Amino acid sequence: MSLSATNGAGRHAIVLGGGIAGLVAARVLTDHFDRVTVLERDKPGSEGAFRAGVPQSRHAHVLLAKGHACVEQLFPGIGDEMEAAGAPLYDVGERCISIYPQGRLLRRRAGVELRLTSRMFRERLIRRRVVEGGRVSFREGVVVQGLVPEGCGVAGVRIRNVEGGAESTVFADLVVAACGREAPVVDWLVALGYPAPREVVVDAGLSYSSRWYRFPRDRRDFYAVAELPGAPDRPRGGVAFMTEHDTWVVTLMGTSRIRTPTDESSFNVWVRALDNPHIHELITEAEPISPIYGYARTDNRRRLFDRMPSFPERFVVLGDAAASLNPLYGQGMTVGALGALELGACLEEQRERVGGRSLTGLSRRFQRCLARMQEPAWVMATAEDFRWPGTSGERPGPAQKVAEAYFNIILRLATRDPVVHTAMLRVTHMVDPMSELFRPDIVSRVLECSTRPVRKAVGALVEQVAR
Numbered sequence: 001m002s003l004s005a006t007n008g009a010g011r012h013a014i015v016l017g018g019g020i021a022g023l024v025a026a027r028v029l030t031d032h033f034d035r036v037t038v039l040e041r042d043k044p045g046s047e048g049a050f051r052a053g054v055p056q057s058r059h060a061h062v063l064l065a066k067g068h069a070c071v072e073q074l075f076p077g078i079g080d081e082m083e084a085a086g087a088p089l090y091d092v093g094e095r096c097i098s099i100y101p102q103g104r105l106l107r108r109r110a111g112v113e114l115r116l117t118s119r120m121f122r123e124r125l126i127r128r129r130v131v132e133g134g135r136v137s138f139r140e141g142v143v144v145q146g147l148v149p150e151g152c153g154v155a156g157v158r159i160r161n162v163e164g165g166a167e168s169t170v171f172a173d174l175v176v177a178a179c180g181r182e183a184p185v186v187d188w189l190v191a192l193g194y195p196a197p198r199e200v201v202v203d204a205g206l207s208y209s210s211r212w213y214r215f216p217r218d219r220r221d222f223y224a225v226a227e228l229p230g231a232p233d234r235p236r237g238g239v240a241f242m243t244e245h246d247t248w249v250v251t252l253m254g255t256s257r258i259r260t261p262t263d264e265s266s267f268n269v270w271v272r273a274l275d276n277p278h279i280h281e282l283i284t285e286a287e288p289i290s291p292i293y294g295y296a297r298t299d300n301r302r303r304l305f306d307r308m309p310s311f312p313e314r315f316v317v318l319g320d321a322a323a324s325l326n327p328l329y330g331q332g333m334t335v336g337a338l339g340a341l342e343l344g345a346c347l348e349e350q351r352e353r354v355g356g357r358s359l360t361g362l363s364r365r366f367q368r369c370l371a372r373m374q375e376p377a378w379v380m381a382t383a384e385d386f387r388w389p390g391t392s393g394e395r396p397g398p399a400q401k402v403a404e405a406y407f408n409i410i411l412r413l414a415t416r417d418p419v420v421h422t423a424m425l426r427v428t429h430m431v432d433p434m435s436e437l438f439r440p441d442i443v444s445r446v447l448e449c450s451t452r453p454v455r456k457a458v459g460a461l462v463e464q465v466a467r
């Protein structure tokens with residue numbers, strides 16, 4: 001433990017980055033530390049305003065039902081604030097029109113609820129709640145430059161104001177890096193003499209273009225429309241959903257390196273060419289309130305910190321800094337929040353196991369738990385991505401092909417079978433684990449509509465999942 005950090009002021013944790021994962025981590029850390037400080041490069045903006053540190057926030061950001069439940073659990077009543085801003089809680093099965101290459105999903109209540117807002121609005125509400133908690137201080141407008149070593153661990157970070165000036169040091173008992181996918185966390189470790197972790201990248205060449213509109217909420221009986229790209233031959237897609245204050249976001253997605261347009265006429269042509277008429281109707285009636293923004297840094301990128309031969313004590317990495325996922329599946333913020341909760345669970349276990357205030361062994365244990373927790377989301381995102389012929393990266397084994405055939409049938413069934421529809425939504429919203437799709441009643445439905453070779457392969461896959 002760093003004496004400088006505890007010097008008369010109790011135990012101190014610092015969080016690098018005030019994005020979704022960092023804010024949730026800061027809240028979780030207040031249960032374990034006397035003081036928590038968030039160090040963030042961006043200066044505080046006005047409520048809901050764009051900030052440069054999270055350029056992706058200009059695009060549709062769905063917080064999955066599981067992520068929504070986590071945030072509501074940590075910040076009770078936050079949903080009421082969203083409600084007051086015109087972002088209702090709704091059943092995704094009932095209020096969302098979802099179109100896949102396999103068909104249009106059933107529209108019915110499925111018991112899977114979510115509340116959609118813009119990314120920045122959600123982040124500012126969470127930040128405000130963290131501030132109101134009174135145990136977290138924010139230092140904004142500072143850039144973390146590197147780690148301060150101490151023995152076999154980390155004792156703090158070096159920072160500099162965004163305007164420049166001299167470096168200073170912030171000491172802490174625990175440093176939590178939640179500074180997003182672009183931050184040079186690996187360089188910081190290498191500078192201390194650690195080997196770089198292996199990095200796995202899977203890139204389906206996805207691009208996004210988004211525009212924001214004003215449109216009253218009661219004009220439609222749905223709050224969201226999603227027509228996702230579908231491998232191998234439907235690389236174009238689009239989503240639209242209602243956020244706060246009668247605004248809607250329309251995001252176009254192009255995969256397999258087909259770039260989404262950022263000029264108005266091509267944007268409209270793309271929307272008109274979608275299979276569903278809803279997004280086109282919407283943009284025809286709605287008032288555009290933003291330019292069209294493009295984005296293409298969307299590959300899946302995972303750093304295997306858990307497999308490094310050595311890793312510093314009193315330092316952990318979570319959120320996109322550890323693993324960022326193809327955004328098409330809307331998992332990033334939920335996985336970030338779950339990672340922060342995992343850190344809380346590891347700290348709790350540390351207290352029980354080691355007792356006292358020692359954090360020895362926590363870092364490695366946490367990185368292993370985090371990697372395990374992130375695995376299903378990673379598998380789901382990359383498996384889908386590998387269905388596109390142009391996807392680059394390490395290909396998974398042959399079992400993957402069977403899994404693809406299985407999920408293809410699940411999606412087909414979700415267009416007509418209520419039991420499969422509910423199970424599929426609960427799994428894709430991370431409410432239930434993937435194994436729920438291999439329950440006997442679901443497997444028998446899948447087998448009923450499989451060809452003989454697929455039936456045989458599915459049998460083997462089910463055995464594998466059961467093991």
Ligand SMILES: Cc1cc2nc3c(=O)[nH]c(=O)nc-3n(C[C@H](O)[C@H](O)[C@H](O)COP(=O)(O)OP(=O)(O)OC[C@H]3O[C@@H](n4cnc5c(N)ncnc54)[C@H](O)[C@@H]3O)c2cc1C
Nearest residue numbers: 017019020021041053061062144179180319320327332333
């Ligand atoms: C186009 C697009 C669409 C997406 N859509 C969805 C979606 O629908 N649903 C979903 O769940 N996820 C989505 N994601 C993913 C989601 O944005 C990320 O998973 C999530 O933001 C990760 O949160 P984070 O806190 O780890 O990192 P970030 O949100 O990136 O925050 C990192 C923070 O660290 C700060 N920072 C960086 N470096 C430093 C430094 N050196 N010093 C100090 N501060 C620093 C940054 O300013 C930033 O505030 C999408 C991503 C993209 C690219």
